[in-house]
Amino acid sequence: MSPIILLTFIVVYFAVLLGVAYFTSKNSSDNSTFFVANRNAKWYMVAFGMIGTALSGVTFISVPGDVGNTPGGLTEPNNFSYFQFVLGNAIGFIIIAYVLLPLYYRMNLTSIYTYLEERLGFKSYKSGAMIFLISRTIGSAFRLYLVAIVLQRYIFDAWGVPFILTVAVCLVLIWLYTNKGGLKTIIITDTLQTTFLLLAVVLSIYFMADGLGWTLGEAFEKVKESTYSKVFIWENLLGDPRNIWKHIIGGIFVTIAMTGLDQDLMQKNLSMKTIKEAQTNMMTFTGIFVVINLFFLAVGALLYFYADANGIDIATLGKSDFLYPEIALRHLSILPGIIFMMGLTAATFATTDSALTALTTSYCVDFLNFNKKENPNDPKLIKQRNFVHLGFSVLMLMVILLFHVINDESVVSAIFKIAGYxxxxxxxLFSFGILTKRRVNDNLVLYICIIAPILIFLLTQYVLPHTAYKIGFELIVYNGLITFIMLWLTSPGKVISTTDSA
Structure with a gap:
């Protein structure tokens, strides 16, 4: 497909987003609107929009491409084993809805990390907020990186545009439409982008099935009968990182950490009037999330069917992340290509715009103390917020460029590996605060939060390779457990009173 056609679509797409931003922020662009949308968001819009934020371009490209990947040292492809992880995600979302959300609403939080200050102490609070800033910046940068390399390969390489400029333009456009309206704008744009995402995945299935000469019913039957549809891996608990228990346990705790303890997605839940609306939002979102991931896995199976039927040499692509765009943009007609780009752009920018808003909120509340100011909507504070928003955009650019140099694996694998650390x-930290009544040694918390990932890194790099155990998504559990144990061992042993407990 011509790069001109793809670029024209992206320009029109962003013009629509900028139009939404203008209309949602023209009456109010203060900090209350930016941070929590004045706490009057509709739960059904948030639930629907969260799909785009949670899935991202990683799910859109990397999950389908990973279906046919075979991890090092193993003989069988991944197939649909990722769905085991999705089932763990669903359990994690339920825990968030009925354990974490009641806590956050009871405390009337803007930043969820202020819980750590009340429960554990000032330095614990700052440590938790800092961990979020680092984690979300890296994770969102990785997600944007995926769409950037696709845009670079299929559009901008044709004109010799450097990669740094491709990423910079993406971030500038995202900054423009999120800068004033913040969360109020994001809720509307995410709803729009989720619609595009869901349309894209359904239509992609249709066009690939049509290209193979199948009806939709025949396509799903072919997928069901193929080896790709294998979901559960019961054997080899130690040696296979895709074993069902590793995937489900990892899925539960990755979800709790990356969603329930993440300002980004929780900020949307806190924008609703009541806890009941927030819980309804989470449960609705969970059901859609599970179903749509099945569709993405079906897309993955069809991609490999199509590649095999048309003699596409996957090895020449460099990585499986390029399989979906390669087929959509170079082997199907113009319409499927545009639909693919619509879905990819919607999925990735829905994640990045939301992340920039959440990062800005966390920094302004947790480090600049906007929530403690006499007038949080002071024009000087709004200007300061704008600079913070811009600063995180620049930081994300730097992370993407670094990742571009060092990454040699599928983005979905890289994201969850980094998240584990x-x-x-x-x-x-949150587990210790919620599950125990003990105090912590607040002065040691930051050091513990640094030491725990280092210990896990040394374990995975220098100890586990000499054993039969292959670690998977459950990496985050071991990291959290080491943190919990060190907090317990360094605790002064005092127990908080019921009046101190949050």
Whole structure:
């Protein structure tokens, strides 16, 4: 497909988003609107919009491409084993809805990390907020990186545009439409982008099935009968990182950490009037999330069917992340290509715009103390917020460029691996606060949050390779557990009173 056609679509797409931003922020662009949308968001819009934020371009490209990947040292492809992880995600979402959300609403939080200050102490609070800033910046940068390399390969390489400029333009456009309206704008744009995402995945299935000469019913039957549809891996608990128990346990705790302890997705839940609406939102979102991931896995199976039928040499692509765009943009007609780009752009930017808003909120509340100011909507504070928003955009650019140099695996694998290291201490901190009544040695918390990931890294790099155990998504559990144990061992042993407990 011509790069001109793809670029024209992206320009029109962003023009629509900028139009939404203008209309949602023209009456109010203060900090209350930016941070929590004045706490009057509709739960059904948030639930629907969260699909795009949670899935991202990683699910859109990397999950389908990973269906036919075979991890090192194993003989069988991944197939649909990722769905085991999705089932763990669903359990994690239920825990968030009925354990974490009641806590956050009871305390009337804007930043969820202020819980750590009330329960554990000032330095624990700052440590938790800092972990989020690092974790979300890296995770969102990785997600944007995926769409950037696709845009670079299939559009901008044709004109010799450098990769750094491709990423910079993406971030500038995202900054423009989120800068004023913040969360109020994001809720509307995420709803729009989720619609595009869901349309894209359904229509992609249709067009690939049509290209193979199948009806939709025949396509799903072919997928069902193929080896790709294998979901559960019961054997080899130690040696296979895709074993069902590793995937489900990892899925539960990755979800709790990356969603329930993450300001980004929780900020949307806190924008609703009541806890009941927030819980309804989470449960609705969970059901859609599970179903749509099945569709993405079906897309993956069809991609490999199509590649095999048309003699596409996957090895020449460099990585499986390029399989979906390769087929959509170079082997199908113009309409499927545009639909693919619509879905990819919607999925990735829905994640990045939301993340930039959440990062800005966390920094302004947790480090600049906007929530403690006499007038949080002071024009000087709004200007300061704008600079913070811009600063995180620049930081994300730097992370993407670094990742571009060092990454040699599928993005979905890289994201969850990094999350295991960065979100683990956050999981340990919140678990200690919620599950125990003990105090912590607040002065040691930051050091513990640094030491725990280092210990896990040394374990995975220098100890586990000499054993039969292959670690998977459950990495985050071990990291959180080490953090929890160190907090317990360094605890002064005092127990908080019921009046102190949150």
């Amino acid at each position: 960065t979100y683990g201490p956050l999981l340990g």
